[in-house]
Amino acid sequence: MILIENVKFLVGENLKEGNILIDGNKIVAIGDAKDKSDFVIDAKDLVAIPGLFNCHTHSAMTLFRGYAEDMPLQEWLEKKIWPAEMRLNEKVVYLASKLACVEMLKTGTVFFNDMYFFPSATARAVEETGIRACLSSAFFDFFNSEILEANMKRVEKELKELKNFEVLRAIAPHAVYTVSIEGLKRSVEIAEKENVFIHFHLAETEKEVVEFKKKHGKGIVKALDEIDFLSPRLFCAHSVWLDKEEIALLGKRGVNAIHCPTSNMKLSVGKVMNFPEMRKSGVNVLLGTDGAASNNSLNMFNEMKFCALLQKFYYGAESFRAFEAFRISTENAGRAFRINSGRIEEGWLADLVLLDLKQVHFAPCHDLIANLVYANSTVDTVIVDGKIVVENRYFEGEEKLLEEFSKEVERFFT
Numbered sequence: 001m002i003l004i005e006n007v008k009f010l011v012g013e014n015l016k017e018g019n020i021l022i023d024g025n026k027i028v029a030i031g032d033a034k035d036k037s038d039f040v041i042d043a044k045d046l047v048a049i050p051g052l053f054n055c056h057t058h059s060a061m062t063l064f065r066g067y068a069e070d071m072p073l074q075e076w077l078e079k080k081i082w083p084a085e086m087r088l089n090e091k092v093v094y095l096a097s098k099l100a101c102v103e104m105l106k107t108g109t110v111f112f113n114d115m116y117f118f119p120s121a122t123a124r125a126v127e128e129t130g131i132r133a134c135l136s137s138a139f140f141d142f143f144n145s146e147i148l149e150a151n152m153k154r155v156e157k158e159l160k161e162l163k164n165f166e167v168l169r170a171i172a173p174h175a176v177y178t179v180s181i182e183g184l185k186r187s188v189e190i191a192e193k194e195n196v197f198i199h200f201h202l203a204e205t206e207k208e209v210v211e212f213k214k215k216h217g218k219g220i221v222k223a224l225d226e227i228d229f230l231s232p233r234l235f236c237a238h239s240v241w242l243d244k245e246e247i248a249l250l251g252k253r254g255v256n257a258i259h260c261p262t263s264n265m266k267l268s269v270g271k272v273m274n275f276p277e278m279r280k281s282g283v284n285v286l287l288g289t290d291g292a293a294s295n296n297s298l299n300m301f302n303e304m305k306f307c308a309l310l311q312k313f314y315y316g317a318e319s320f321r322a323f324e325a326f327r328i329s330t331e332n333a334g335r336a337f338r339i340n341s342g343r344i345e346e347g348w349l350a351d352l353v354l355l356d357l358k359q360v361h362f363a364p365c366h367d368l369i370a371n372l373v374y375a376n377s378t379v380d381t382v383i384v385d386g387k388i389v390v391e392n393r394y395f396e397g398e399e400k401l402l403e404e405f406s407k408e409v410e411r412f413f414t
């Protein structure tokens with residue numbers, strides 16, 4: 001049992017004060033809860049918020065943080081990222097993912113939705129660090145049926161291996177410019193058979209959308225709908241270059257769209273996700289950092305800030321509230337992944353972040369949510385599944401991990 005005493009905490013938009021009692025992996029009482037707990041946190045200078053969800057990332061790409069700068073997407077992929085990715089191995093993915101898990105935990109993220117290679121290596125990192133994740137088996141087929149067949153075998157094998165870990169699973173066809181329609185169809189079949197999510201990049205650049213239309217004579221969303229690709233099990237990163245009808249169809253089919261504002265700005269995708277239209281059409285919008293190669297941070301507090309700023313800059317100051325950035329990073333994501341995380345409520349999972357209120361950059365606190373989104377938050381303690389994983393801003397073993405990772409980075413790039 002853990003008792004968090006005299007803590008301010010957020011329930012929806014409302015700030016309350018009292019105690020939070022955790023038993024096992026659940027919040028069992030809030031308010032004036034008292035107990036002879038094994039562990040008491042005196043939290044009078046702390047505020048508890050639900051842990052954040054990073055809904056689109058490539059965790060092992062911490063390896064490429066700062067490796068390829070000042071390039072547009074296609075050139076960045078073809079000249080720098082893909083050639084380096086040809087040399088990936090299980091060990092480097094494990095260490096790079098583990099570093100990412102620790103970075104995310106230390107910045108208040110309790111769950112990430114990942115798309116990368118060697119998912120079992122990432123799964124090991126997830127289990128060892130105590131974060132939650134949805135891990136996917138990712139593939140390209142480059143419109144070649146032999147490559148597709150080989151990849152389908154690998155994907156089925158990897159999805160089976162992931163069953164040995166405490167993670168949610170997904171299949172991840174990369175995007176329409178790297179995967180054939182046949183490859184997308186097969187993804188739906190596998191997702192239904194295995195009952196897993198689908199993680200995908202959608203309409204990131206104008207080039208992707210224009211070339212698809214030229215090749216197929218119709219828009220991407222229409223083509224995806226024809227093969228029953230659109231459903232609540234689908235998570236579409238970016239979703240930038242979409243018109244109103246396409247957004248309406250995503251809403252109708254219950255698709256989740258993941259806004260990645262920093263990555264979109266950095267890779268200069270040329271447009272902003274149409275959040276107002278997404279909201280109107282009932283699309284469940286979530287938030288993600290994308291990989292550290294295109295961000296270069298996995299800090300969801302930064303991401304909430306850039307999301308709100310970008311939306312306001314483009315659609316007007318009243319178009320987007322700070323709380324919305326917070327909600328799409330917490331309860332909306334929990335709901336999409338069908339887990340009871342993202343709210344501080346009795347019976348919900350104990351996935352909590354305690355922030356230090358006594359910091360110069362957080363004072364005064366007229367509006368906690370505005371401070372959370374726009375000021376610098378200092379994460380003091382992180383609890384995932386009822387276990388304390390970050391304490392006094394420290395993750396146990398982080399120096400050793402950093403040392404091992406640095407050695408492996410040196411080996412990889414020489």
Ligand SMILES: [Zn+2]
Nearest residue numbers: 201237290291
């Ligand atoms: Zn991505």
